Amino acid sequence: MPKEYRTIQEVAGPLMMVKGVEGVAFDELGEIELASGERRRCKVLEVDGSDVVVQLYENAAGINLSNSKVRFLGRSMELGVSGDMLGRVFDGLGRPIDDGPEILPEERRDINGLPMNPAARVYPEEFIQTGVSAIDGLNTLVRGQKLPIFSCSGLPHSQLAAQIARQAKVRGTDENFAVVFAAMGITFEESNYFIESFKETGAIDRTVLFINLANDPAVERISTPRMALTAAEYLAFEKDMHVLVILTDITNYADALREISAAKKEVPGRRGYPGYMYTDLATMYERAGRQRGKNGSITMIPILTMPEDDKTHPIPDLTGYITEGQVILSRELYRKGLQPPIDVLPSLSRLKDKGIGEGKTRADHANTMNQLFAAYSRGKDAKELMTILGEAALTEIDLKYAEFAEAFEKEYVSQGYTNDRSIEETLAIGWKLLSMLPRAELKRIDDKFLDMYYGKQ
Secondary structure, rough: OOOOEEOOEEEEEEEEEEEOOOOOOOOOOOEEEEOOOOOEEEEEEEOHHHHHEEEEOOOOOOOOOOOOOOEEEOOOOEEOOOOOOOOEEOOOOEOOOOOOOOOOOOOOEEOOOOOOOHHHOOOOOOEEEOOHHHHHHOOEEEEOOOOOOEOOOOOOOHHHHHHHHHOOEOOOOOOOOOOEEEEEEEHHHHHHHHHHHHHOHHHHHEEEEEEEEOOOHHHHHHHHHOOOHHHHHHHHOOOOEEEEEEEOOOOHHHHHHHHHHHHOOOOOOOOEEEEOOOHHHHHHOOEEEEOOOOOOOOEEEEEEHHHHHHOHHHHHHHHHHHOOOOEEEEEHHHHHHOOOOEOOOEEEEHHHHHOOOOOOOOOOOHHHHHHHHHHHHHHHHHHHHHHOOOOOOOHHHHHHHHHHHHHHHHHHOOOOOOOOOHHHHHHHHHHHHHOOOHHHOOOOOOHHHHHOOOOOO
């Protein structure tokens, strides 16, 4: 039986100080019992000799210093995992909130996980179809990759996240595919949108949802993504499933980290975020990947809103260092009415070359991808020139490129949030658009592919 302490000295906001404590470790879980018998959870933030500072998971209202007692449980936060988690909705601490029964765990796992041995990692090289042309065709997602979405506040990243979660699949196999969706610091309306969206399409049956609302404690927000990743690791490496983990919004997570760091009076780093934020984010992101000898995999799409639309802000900046590329949503394209407003030119998937080509997507994929990037870039330049100098100043070929850029945005990028395109459909649209340009301009495409597809869509 854990030893009980009645030596609570003070409560300051979400923090509580307990004196005369023995043998307690950092990050250990504790339980506060009030005089009424009510129990609340806390975790150890700091140990100074026999003085311990703990952070409360619930609020501090009603804690009487003399009548309340604390016991430390000798373990950090754990999640009971089981195959029955699929189709269920949990809060940020792993408790069911969908009116269903409690999960009977097959095992209990520490939510901090264990780092994957770099030598045991398998290189990501298998295509995952999201059904979104701007991702599948130009910034391909590969199994085991970490590909974040950088958004701006007010842009429809929630719709894009839900669309990818509903549509993502591993093609040409009957392998088990699951989605683990963790939402941090979102509103009740957003939470409702995600749950209903998954229920309507039946995607809920292969999804595990962890939902932490904006009014939940900051310390719970720190646990939410780790709960999700623990469930993902179990499904991937014990149940041989291919798991797509979507974490939204990482900015809310980082703000919670800053709030806790400030409460502990730590020396702040850039923009007030703690200096260890890079390491902290890496402990989450690096849990994605594939392992030698295991059939399952974890692919991750973290979503973050860039404060002040600034991609040099510490959160997107550090995320970009750890992950393999980024998909960027643009306010300008959103104003034009594009759905989703993905800006393909600054977006990048560093592993896309590994997941495309013969036997994965199609032999002409790499050629058409490079040609679409080049033509769209030139078309955007032509449109800017047209704005400054007027249409008359452009050459005939520049006008063609400007027309191509306009059609590319309307037909290729903008597809709505319910349209699930196969990679063949995406490639067909790409060829249809490229056929607007004279064949002589398509210098990045092999002649054999031009003979097969040019002007035939």
